[in-house]
Each structure stands twice: as structure tokens, then as C-alpha cells.
Amino acid sequence: MSRRITARRTLIVTLAAWTVGFLIFFPILWTVLISFKSEGDAIKAPFAMLMSDWTFASYEQVQTRSNYSRHFMNSVVISLGSTLVALAIAIPAAWAMAFVPGKRTKDVLMWMLSTKMMPAVGVLIPLYLLFRDLGLLDTRTGLVIVLTLINLPIVIWMLYTYFKEIPGEILEAARMDGATLRSEILYILTPMAVPGIASTLLLNVILAWNEAFWTLQLTTSRAAPLTQFIASYSSPEGLFYAKLSAASTMAIAPILILGWFSQKQLVRGLTFGAVK
Amino acid sequence: MGKITLRNVQKRFGEAVVIPSLDLDIEDGEFVVFVGPSGCGKSTLLRLIAGLEDVSDGQILIDGRNATEMPPAKRGLAMVFQSYALYPHMTVRKNIAFPLKMAKMDRAEIDRRVDNAARVLNLTNYLDRRPGQLSGGQRQRVAIGRAIVREPAAFLFDEPLSNLDAALRVNMRLEITELHQSLKTTMIYVTHDQVEAMTMADKIVVLNAGRIEQVGSPLTLYRSPANLFVAGFIGSPKMNLIAGPEAASRGATTIGIRPEHLDISRDGGEWPGEVGVSEHLGSDTFLHVHVKGMPTLTVRAGGEFGVHHGDRVWLTPQPDKIHRFGPDGRAI
Numbered sequence: 001m002s003r004r005i006t007a008r009r010t011l012i013v014t015l016a017a018w019t020v021g022f023l024i025f026f027p028i029l030w031t032v033l034i035s036f037k038s039e040g041d042a043i044k045a046p047f048a049m050l051m052s053d054w055t056f057a058s059y060e061q062v063q064t065r066s067n068y069s070r071h072f073m074n075s076v077v078i079s080l081g082s083t084l085v086a087l088a089i090a091i092p093a094a095w096a097m098a099f100v101p102g103k104r105t106k107d108v109l110m111w112m113l114s115t116k117m118m119p120a121v122g123v124l125i126p127l128y129l130l131f132r133d134l135g136l137l138d139t140r141t142g143l144v145i146v147l148t149l150i151n152l153p154i155v156i157w158m159l160y161t162y163f164k165e166i167p168g169e170i171l172e173a174a175r176m177d178g179a180t181l182r183s184e185i186l187y188i189l190t191p192m193a194v195p196g197i198a199s200t201l202l203l204n205v206i207l208a209w210n211e212a213f214w215t216l217q218l219t220t221s222r223a224a225p226l227t228q229f230i231a232s233y234s235s236p237e238g239l240f241y242a243k244l245s246a247a248s249t250m251a252i253a254p255i256l257i258l259g260w261f262s263q264k265q266l267v268r269g270l271t272f273g274a275v276k
Numbered sequence: 277m278g279k280i281t282l283r284n285v286q287k288r289f290g291e292a293v294v295i296p297s298l299d300l301d302i303e304d305g306e307f308v309v310f311v312g313p314s315g316c317g318k319s320t321l322l323r324l325i326a327g328l329e330d331v332s333d334g335q336i337l338i339d340g341r342n343a344t345e346m347p348p349a350k351r352g353l354a355m356v357f358q359s360y361a362l363y364p365h366m367t368v369r370k371n372i373a374f375p376l377k378m379a380k381m382d383r384a385e386i387d388r389r390v391d392n393a394a395r396v397l398n399l400t401n402y403l404d405r406r407p408g409q410l411s412g413g414q415r416q417r418v419a420i421g422r423a424i425v426r427e428p429a430a431f432l433f434d435e436p437l438s439n440l441d442a443a444l445r446v447n448m449r450l451e452i453t454e455l456h457q458s459l460k461t462t463m464i465y466v467t468h469d470q471v472e473a474m475t476m477a478d479k480i481v482v483l484n485a486g487r488i489e490q491v492g493s494p495l496t497l498y499r500s501p502a503n504l505f506v507a508g509f510i511g512s513p514k515m516n517l518i519a520g521p522e523a524a525s526r527g528a529t530t531i532g533i534r535p536e537h538l539d540i541s542r543d544g545g546e547w548p549g550e551v552g553v554s555e556h557l558g559s560d561t562f563l564h565v566h567v568k569g570m571p572t573l574t575v576r577a578g579g580e581f582g583v584h585h586g587d588r589v590w591l592t593p594q595p596d597k598i599h600r601f602g603p604d605g606r607a608i
Contacts, residue, residue, distance in 0.1 A: 172328050173361035177375035177422065178349040187374075191365045 028252070035059070035245035042241035058246035066229060068250060075225035075251075077140050078215070079208035082147035083201055086155045089148075091197075094159035095185060099168055109160065112153040120150075120213050131218060140223045143215060147208045155204055162196025163189070202262050209255045226251035277339045278430035278462030279304045280325060285334035287320055287486075294320050295486040297334070302430075302464065302479075307456050310466045311473040312483035312509070318466045319434055321483070325464065326432050327351050338429060349378070354423035355432040358439065360415045362407040362422075368394075369403040372421045379426070393421040396455075413444045420455070430462035437472065449476060470510060474498070482506050504605040507532045513562055513574045515599070520569065528600035528608055535562065535576040537597035542583075545590030549573070551583050565591060 033050070034042050041052035062068070097105045127146070128137075136142030166189065174188045190197065212227040219228055230251050233244040280302040287295040294317050302308050310318040323329040325336060327348035336344050343351050354375070362371050369390055376386045394400045397417040407415055416436060423431055433452070437445045453476050456463050467473055473480050474494045482489040482497065482505070489509075490502040501507035507515050515532045523531040539545065540563065549567035561577045575591060583589065600608045 167359065167361070169357050169359050169361040170363065172348075173355070173357060173422075174363075174374070175328070175348045176326060176353070176355045177426075178378035179374075180349070180378075183378060188363060192363075194365075 028256075031245045031248050034241055035249045037242050039240060039242045042245070043239070058242040059250075062233070062243055062246045062250065066232060066247075068229065071224060071226045071229040071251075072254070074140060074219075074223055075209055075227075075254075078143045078147060078223070078225050079205045081140070081144040082151065082208050083155075083204040085144060085148045086152050086204060087159075087197065087201065090152060090155040090159050090200075091185065091190065093156050094163050095189060097156075097160050098163035098166075099171060109157065112156060116153055124217060128217065136218075138219045138221065138223050142218060143223055143225070146214045146218065147211055150211070150214065151204050151207055154207070155200055158200040158203070159193070159196065162193050162200070165196075166192055198262070202259065206255055206259065277304055278302075278428075279337075279339050280430060280462065280464070281335075281337040281340075282325075283335040283337065285321075285324060285336060286332045287317070287324060287329065288332045293486065295324075298486070298488060300481065300488065300491070302462060304462055305460045307453075307463045307465065307476060307478045308481060309473040309477035309479070310464065310481050310483055311468065311470060312489075314468055316483045317486035318468075318483045320486075322355075322432050322434055322464060322466045326353055326355050352429040353432055354426050354428035354430075355434065356416075356419045356423050356436045358435040360407070360419040360439075362415055362418055364407050367404050367406055368399060368410070368418050368421075371407065371418055372399075372425055375422060375426045389425045390421075393425045396424070397421050412440050413448065416440065416448060417451075420452070424455070424459070428461065430464060433463065433465040435467055436465075437467075438469075452476065470512060474510070480510075482509060484509075500607065501532075501599065502607055504530060504532075504601050507599055507601070507607075513576070516571070516573045518570050518573075522570065523600075526598065526600060529603045530601040530605075532599035532601065533593045533597065535574040537594045538573065538575045539592045539594065540565075540575050540577050540581070541590045541592070542588075543590070545592040547573075547591045547593075549589055549591060551585060551587045551589055554583060554585070563589075565589060567591065 035058055036054045036056070037049060037052055038055050038057055041049055043049075044052065097109065131137045131142055134142075136145070170192070171184055171188060174184045179187065209225075210227070212231075215225050215227045216231055219225070221228075230244070230247045233240055233247045282298055282300040285295060285298045285300075286293075298321070310321060312318050320329060324331055327343070327346060327350075331344055334344075335342055338351055338353070363374065366374065372390045372393055373386050376389060381389075390403075391400070394403055397420060399414070399417055399421060402410060402414060402418075407418065410418065416439075419436070436452075437448050440448060449472060452463075452465075456476075465472070465476060477494055479491060480494055480497055481491050484505050490497060490506045494510075497506055497510045501510060501515075504517065508517060511534055513535050515534045516538070517530055517532050519530045523529060547567045547570070549565040552564040552566050552572060554564070555562040557579070559579045561579060561581045563575045563577055563581075563583065565573050565575055567573055573591065577583075602608050
């Protein structure tokens with residue numbers, strides 16, 4: 001009796017999980033499907049659209065009309081650059097808050113998170129003017145700075161929670177063994193936190209890759225990443241669903257592949273066996 | 277060299293005073309055990325010596341040099357933690373070599389010292405394993421190995437055996453004592469287990485609420501405890517402490533008599549009583565005897581002493597083994 005209930009429950013939970021997963025994945029799937037249709041077929045009713053002929057035409061046109069590789073390189077530089085800078089700032093910051101907490105550490109963490117609650121558009125004009133005066137408009141450096149600042153709270157929070165899991169005694173042992181603060185962070189903390197740092201890195205790369213507010217506002221051509229590349233196909237010229245979809249598919253493919261391959265690494269724990 | 281001197285050392289955590297003020301001399305090569313109930317400040321004291329906690333006031337001298345403000349790495353001390361605190365991502369060899377690597381020693385010398393330590397500690401076959409693949413006792417030995425390769429001025433042990441099972445604990449106790457005898461380096465050892473304290477120490481420091489109650493060799497503490505706290509803390513089973521007319525008749529507020537210094541007889545003696553619980557350990561029998569006007573007295577009798585619950589017995593304290601304490605709890 002009880003076994004049958006368990007089996008039925010497993011079935012329901014599995015179906016529910018697949019349904020939710022499919023709902024989340026559906027927009028991406030639909031985009032990919034449309035990208036292989038002609039512009040005429042793309043705006044047909046869903047069923048007719050699916051039944052129409054498949055074509056690579058949109059991809060070919062997108063390739064000839066805009067410079068994918070330049071946008072791609074900009075995206076890579078901006079998302080990786082901002083992530084590495086954020087990590088370089090966040091690792092010592094999270095170390096300090098996790099292992100040498102003060103009375104106000106919790107408040108500092110909350111304050112950092114609160115900056116994420118502010119609508120970005122609120123600082124658009126001051127930031128834009130600042131960037132204009134500093135000559136940072138439409139530069140990779142400028143975007144690296146902005147995206148670092150935007151994602152820093154999340155990076156610090158994630159690292160903080162990972163670092164909290166590492167027993168303080170191990171770091172004390174390193175200190176007793178003669179490690180300076182630098183070697184302690186470099187040889188002990190960072191290797192032990194590799195799974196945490198890796199997942200933080202990946203998440204931040206994805207966030208930075210997909211960031212579409214600041215990248216669209218602060219770039220036009222030279223430093224324009226893939227978000228600009230997509231946006232250039234939803235222009236006042238009219239609706240080009242198929243080309244827009246092809247551009248979107250090309251923009252998200254690299255990050256999708258990266259996520260797929262790094263899944264396993266993210267869940268592997270290294271800290272087992274350190275402390276009984 | 278490893279002479280450690282504490283001068284008026286104080287430790288406060290905010291408002292809470294953990295160590296009010298403490299003076300202590302630890303001679304070079306001594307095996308000193310800090311013992312006391314949990315929360316007595318013994319681990320804090322060790323961490324102050326290690327430099328892992330800052331001293332609120334007072335001075336710590338290591339070999340005559342003022343080490344109060346020195347970072348842990350500069351003090352030349354090695355510590356073995358209760359949790360072993362091994363580096364989980366490094367092999368045993370790298371764990372042991374880590375302090376030498378930090379000291380920027382050359383490769384050949386590092387290898388020589390690590391191999392040497394591994395041989396002493398029977399770890400040679402495990403050098404390429406990670407801590408996660410070792411048993412508790414092996415991890416403990418790696419932690420000790422990491423400490424000895426540095427050839428420190430002194431070793432600090434923070435309850436190193438409390439995570440091991442009973443049989444292994446006895447073994448490791450002997451190994452550490454033997455290590456001390458061969459290295460002749462100062463060792464400071466924190467424990468709440470008085471058997472460890474009695475068997476390993478040259479000198480025991482009994483701590484209570486951040487204060488030193490008494491310092492002395494194990495047998496000094498056993499023979500002449502300075503006060504009621506030490507009398508009750510050292511010795512197993514605990515010393516019988518009797519207040520009231522019996523103590524007054526001997527000119528004291530409280531008298532103490534150890535279970536092994538009470539003679540028991542079925543025929544007659546000084547204090548008549550009735551046997552309550554009796555614990556037969558084979559080699560010993562511990563009897564809990566109810567005597568009128570006194571707390572339940574613990575008596576150590578011979579292993580095969582056959583008595584039953586409710587039997588009538590007489591107890592006689594050995595007169596030269598009675599400890600007398602005044603109204604302030606100090607020995608008279």
C-alpha cells in the first residue's frame with residue numbers, strides 16, 4: 001500500500017518537475033525554432049509556423065549584416081573582466097566578514113544587498129554624465145567597472161556564505177604554521193572554497209553576459225556586447241522575428257554551453273574530511 | 277629553547293572577563309597541562325599564548341622576548357587542534373610540509389624533514405593520501421607531524437585526544453609522552469580529562485573561572501591540594517568532603533578524605549554506615565556508604581570485596597591522610 005503511494009508521489013513530483021522545467025525552457029526553445037524559419041513563416045500562427053519549411057536564411061543574413069565576432073569578444077571581455085575584478089575585491093571582503101566579523105558585519109551585508117533594491121534607472125543620468133566626462137562611454141573598461149559594481153553585492157554574499165562553511169580552525173592552523181594573510185587566502189582558503197568560487201564565478205559571468213540595461217545605455221558600437229547585437233534586430237525598421245531569434249540564439253548559445261559543461265564541477269565538495 | 281612566561285595576563289571579551297589576571301612560568305622542556313572544568317578559560321589561555329587571541333592586558337614572554345604583540349607565525353610555537361584542522365585539499369605530505377614551505381625552506385631539506393617525521397609517526401605509507409582517507413588516529417598523527425617538522429620552541433595541544441575512542445586515546449597518550457621524552461621540547465597541553473593530566477604532566481595548572489587554583493606536580497596536587505576546588509577536582513573517584521561537627525572536632529570547617537584512604541570493616545570502626553550502591557570494576561570495588569550526619573561517602577575497597585546493598589559496615593579514615601580546610605576553603 002505504502003509503496004504504491006510512494007510510487008505515485010514520485011510520478012507526480014517527476015511530472016511537476018518536468019512541467020516547470022519545460023515552462024522555463026519554452027521561450028528559449030521557441031526562439032530557437034523561429035530562428036530556423038523564414039521571416040514570412042515566423043509570424044504565422046504557431047501550428048502553421050511549425051509546419052513550414054526549415055531554413056538557415058536568417059543566420060546567413062545576420063552573419064552578413066553585423067559583426068558577430070566583435071560583439072562576442074566584447075561580451076567575453078566584459079563579463080569575464082567584471083567577474084574577475086569583482087572576485088578580486090570580494091574574496092578579501094568575504095574573508096573579513098566571515099572570519100573576523102565585527103558588530104556591524106550583518107548591517108554591512110544588508111546595506112550591500114539593499115543597493116540591489118534601487119531601480120537602476122535612478123542613477124542612469126548621473127552615471128551617464130560621469131562616464132561622458134571621464135571618457136568611458138562606449139568603452140569595455142567602462143562596462144567592466146559598471147558591471148563589477150552592480151554584481152559585487154551578490155558576489156560578496158555568495159562567497160560569504162561559502163566561506164562561513166569553512167572551519168575557522170583550519171585558517172588558524174595555517175596562521176600557526178607561519179602563513180601570512182596572503183598565503184592563508186591563497187593556499188588554504190581559496191583552494192578549499194574552489195567549488196563555491198567556481199559557482200560564484202559562473203553565476204556572475206551569466207549575469208554579466210545577460211545584463212541588458214547598462215550595456216545598452218552606455219555603449220553604441222565599439223564596446224557593444226551581444227545584447228546590443230540582439231537589440232539591433234528589434235529596431236524601428238519593423239519586426240524581423242526570424243532574424244531577431246537567430247541573433248538571440250547566437251547570443252545565448254555560448255553561455256548555455258558553458259553552463260551545461262560546468263554543472264558537475266559546481267556541486268563537487270572539496271571540504272569533506274577536514275574536520276571530524 | 278622554550279621558556280614561556282605570563283605576566284599579569286588578562287582577557288576580556290567585551291564586558292565578560294574570562295581571565296582576570298594570571299601569572300605563570302613555564303620552564304624550557306616542561307610538559308605542562310592546563311586542566312579544569314569546561315569554561316574555565318584553559319583553551320582561551322592556550323590561544324593567548326599561541327597568539328590566536330589578543331591579550332587585553334599584561335605580557336607574554338617567550339624565551340625572554342616580549343611576544344605579546346607578535347602574530348602567531350612569529351612566535352615559533354606549533355599547535356595541534358582538537359579538530360586536527362588538516363588542510364583537506366592537500367596530501368599528507370603537503371600538509372606536513374606546509375609550515376616548512378611557509379618558512380621558505382629548500383626542497384631537499386623539506387623532503388628530509390617530512391620523511392623523518394613520517395617515519396617517527398608511522399605515516400610513511402600514507403604520505404600521498406588526503407586527510408579524508410585517513411582514520412581519526414592517523415589524522416591526529418598528521419597534525420602532530422605538521423607540528424614537529426618545524427622544530428618549534430614549544431608545542432601547544434588543545435584537547436587533542438577528545439575526538440578519539442577510548443583505546444586509541446590511551447595509545448596516543450603514550451605516544452605523545454614518548455615524543456616529549458625524545459624531543460625534550462616544552463609542551464603545553466589543555467584537557468578536561470584529569471587522567472591525561474595526571475599521567476602526562478610534569479606540572480599541572482588547575483584552572484577555575486580564569487584563575488589558577490594551584491600549580492604543581494601531579495603527586496603534589498594529589499597529596500596536598502591547596503584548596504577545596506583542587507581537592508574535589510584531582511583524583512578519581514572524587515575526594516569525600518565532609519563539613520559539620522566531624523570536621524569541627526578536627527579543627528577545620530571541612531575535612532577531605534580520598535576513597536582509597538578509608539578503611540572498611542564489617543566488625544567495627546569509627547563511622548558506622550550502610551552500603552548503598554556498589555560498583556564492581558574487577559580490580560576495584562567502589563562502595564557508596566551512607567553514614568549518619570555526612571554526605572554519601574565513596575570508599576575504594578579490594579576487587580573481590582563482597583558486600584550487598586543494605587549491609588552494615590564501619591569506616592575508619594587513615595589519620596595522616598585527612599585533609600583539613602578552613603572557612604575560606606584553603607588547606608590548613
